Amino acid sequence: MTPFFIYANVDAMIKDNISQIQTHVAQICQRLGRNPDEITLIGVTKLAPVEKIIESLQAGIRHVGENKVQEGQSKYPALKSCGLPVTRHMIGHLQTNKVKHALEAFDIIESVDSLKLAQEIEKQAAKRNKIADILFQVNTAAEEQKYGSTKEEALTVIDEISKLEHVRMLGLMVIAPYTEDKGVVRKCFQDLRVIRDQVKEKFKNHERVQMKYLSMGMSDDYEIALEEGSNMIRIGRAIYHR
Numbered sequence: 001m002t003p004f005f006i007y008a009n010v011d012a013m014i015k016d017n018i019s020q021i022q023t024h025v026a027q028i029c030q031r032l033g034r035n036p037d038e039i040t041l042i043g044v045t046k047l048a049p050v051e052k053i054i055e056s057l058q059a060g061i062r063h064v065g066e067n068k069v070q071e072g073q074s075k076y077p078a079l080k081s082c083g084l085p086v087t088r089h090m091i092g093h094l095q096t097n098k099v100k101h102a103l104e105a106f107d108i109i110e111s112v113d114s115l116k117l118a119q120e121i122e123k124q125a126a127k128r129n130k131i132a133d134i135l136f137q138v139n140t141a142a143e144e145q146k147y148g149s150t151k152e153e154a155l156t157v158i159d160e161i162s163k164l165e166h167v168r169m170l171g172l173m174v175i176a177p178y179t180e181d182k183g184v185v186r187k188c189f190q191d192l193r194v195i196r197d198q199v200k201e202k203f204k205n206h207e208r209v210q211m212k213y214l215s216m217g218m219s220d221d222y223e224i225a226l227e228e229g230s231n232m233i234r235i236g237r238a239i240y241h242r
Helices: 001-033 048-060 071-083 097-104 115-127 155-162 182-204 220-225
Strands: 038-044 064-067 087-090 108-112 130-136 167-173 209-215 230-235
Touching: 001 038, 001 048, 001 220, 048 064, 048 071, 064 071, 064 130, 071 087, 071 097, 087 097, 097 115, 108 115, 108 167, 115 130, 115 155, 115 167, 155 167, 155 182, 167 182, 182 209, 182 220, 209 230, 220 230
Parallel strands: 038 064, 038 230, 064 087, 087 108, 108 130, 130 167, 167 209
Antiparallel strands: none
16 A cells, blocks of 8 residues: 555656646746747656656656666666657767667757767668757857867857768757856857857758757756747756655
8 A cells, every 4th residue: 555655646746846847837938928838848857767757748748858878778668658659858978889779769869969979870870771860969158077069169060960861950959057147057048049040040941950949948947948048948856856
């Protein structure tokens, strides 16, 4: 009886957490004159067990993301059991020697941070005769401890990636600095939006470069991200661990 009681409480907690986030997103969008239906909410499942992930799908989550390939490999196959549609995102740093496994475990690789990685994705996707969907990660805050292209090199690298026949870029991604200085965080998001606009203009007729997603904002800063144009937010702690 005890395990059932625990899972019942967990289910209610996750459902309430998702509802609160969705309500808050809707309130922010109303203030900004945006449509909340255009915002993609990714449940970041780092450290969350499969049971909690399935509960989040039952509560309406349709996108999930993991930081490590092996975590996606171990958790995500079990999601098929609930019969609900789900898109799987790789959001952590990806090593080139794990690309082939990432293409099997995930539907979108958000953390493509270099031409070298994109070229390996091209190689492995070509072997599988598939188009690999990616986001390009830019380190707009120029933090040494974070991965991602520099702002200055982003357009040049994207130009090279656009030549890869088995890679489709669906947008850009950034991880903001962990700081209480909201001005620094906002500037990070603003800079990515500017790059997005430049890419849209330069590649507006390119079938494999589509700026569909601007992935920025996590549990602590998604309101600022939405204010700066994000349409994809990555929420972990506020869903699974609050």
